[in-house]
Amino acid sequence: MLYAVELATMHMLSLETKSLSLPDAFRMLSMHIADIRTPNPDNYDNGWRDLEISLPAAIKASAHRSASQDLQFDCHGVKVSVAHLIHALVTYSYDTAAVAWDLYGYLVADANVKRVLERLVVLDGDGGSRTAWARPVEGTWAQAAGMLVMEADVTRALTAWARSWFDGLLVPFMTNGGAKSADTISPETSDRLREQLLARDGPITVVGSIVDRSFLGYPTTVDPSHYRAAGALSPAHIIPLAATTNPHLRSLLEIFAGGKVTAAELTRKRINDASNTLLLTHDQIDDLGEFIFSIETDESPAATGYSLRVYTMLTGPSLNGCHDRDDLYFAEYQDEHDNGMRVPLPDPRFCNIHTAIAKVVHGAGAGPAIAAVMSQERTANMQDAAATVEIWGNGGWEYLQRELRCLAANPVDDIDVYDV
Structure with a gap:
């Protein structure tokens, strides 16, 4: 080096x-x-x-x-x-x-x-x-x-x-990203996505080859730490759900992507789609949201492969022995009985945008600062309008300060929520 x-x-x-x-x-x-x-x-x-x-x-x-x-x-x-x-x-x-x-x-x-x-x-x-x-x-x-x-x-x-980019892109992307995906979508949406992802990937994570323990006969209440190769698998967003509710995040994502992903495309329906979700264990969902790892792919028409990117020395057991640049394989699913179920591959643009943000966070050494924000706002998901008197504390004040800084530096014309 x-x-x-x-x-x-x-x-x-x-x-x-x-x-x-x-x-x-x-x-x-x-x-x-x-x-x-x-x-x-x-x-x-x-x-x-x-x-x-x-x-x-x-x-x-x-x-x-x-x-x-x-x-x-x-x-x-x-x-x-x-x-x-x-x-x-x-x-x-x-x-x-x-x-x-x-x-x-x-x-x-x-x-x-x-x-x-x-x-x-x-x-x-x-x-x-x-x-x-x-x-x-x-x-x-x-x-x-x-x-x-x-x-x-x-x-x-x-x-x-x-x-403004720290407040408007990095913080909301990380604090409302993969680590909270399983908790910020409705049970019906989660069940639908889980069914689709099981059809696409099988009862096993593409990252780490960890088998859903319900398919191994383990009760779902068993502590996953007891089984290195088994876990409870849930859908996790690649682009966070906050992109549908946070106008500054949407606006900066569009600039960050050079217009290849537009703000109008970031609808709730699009974010809650199999092309923007991965089937992961809860530990992996946390690690994805904290940019311990990401998934990268070539966006050329002939490309079929994805690769794992790992950014830290200490990855814990969630990657189950996987390493940086390991190949990952997804299979686009089409119901052979023509029942209308088609499960797309992860969108290469979404994977690479997530990966690019991970590299910015690590390249800037901004992880500890974002972790400090997460610590302050652990109990308050302000981006999803969950503020109440009970949780309106320091986290809420910090959130408002970030929004005001973003608004001053990057005024947005549209404050509507893309919820279709």
Whole structure:
């Protein structure tokens, strides 16, 4: 990994005066601001698990550099590095160009920030079609980055934009994601999905090959920890149900996906479909929601395979011996008696969006901060309008603060719930 860091540093130095695409330009600037030298973990075996070890120390070290002191925000006592979060968003997003242009549009909307950017960076080409290239007006990208972080308006804008994506995408996706799917859908919907997924995958998890214990004759009340290869299987969402009720999450997901998934597509019917659900044990549902693992696939028409992505060293028993990049196999089901039941494969777009968000969370080192939010809001699922006097406490206040920050940074025209 040390050799990989040296290669990444040499590559960065070779680009210091070059014209770059907008995602690469923001990537270069954020790398200089926080002294990020980590190569893309996807390019190396055990890359994400190695990053889990090295990243906290790197973020802590960057916090001691004077230039990055202002590029942080606090979340329940946990510091989030703005530069690392921006770097992760323009590196691992499903559509990095769409996210980079969203950042650029946010920055130039402020007249003072726009003047600073135009003094330091010039865009060549057609910005309207997102084919423009950026280059330093003079000097190097390192010099441009150093001058940018000396401008209070710029650091304030960068922090506000990064915080809006943290509040509007990462937190609601993770706190209302797979870990709560089994509890946030009706019993009727859960039973329907379970029947469909059993028809598609059989009474066994595609991840870890864990058999539903009811098919082995075990009573459903038996503690699953007593049976390493058996568990109670339930449907879990890939894209969370919160996407149907949270307008900021819907809006940012559409940008994050570059329009390949639209806000109008994120209906309750679409989210509660077999193409957006997996059959997992309860431990696996928790791990999916917390981005311990995800499922990735090639979206080309000829692609048929899925692969497991694992992001942490300590995965526990839920993966049952599976490893990063292991192949996973689903089978599209069609009722042979023509009774109308057709169970589709997991939607590759949904799988890869979930995977991209997992990479952003881990690449930014944002997991501990989101865990702090989850700890505060464990008893309050505010996104599903479950607030009552009994649970209206610190969690509710934190939720409202996040929504106000999102609204200020990313106004949305539509606040309706897509419940069809």
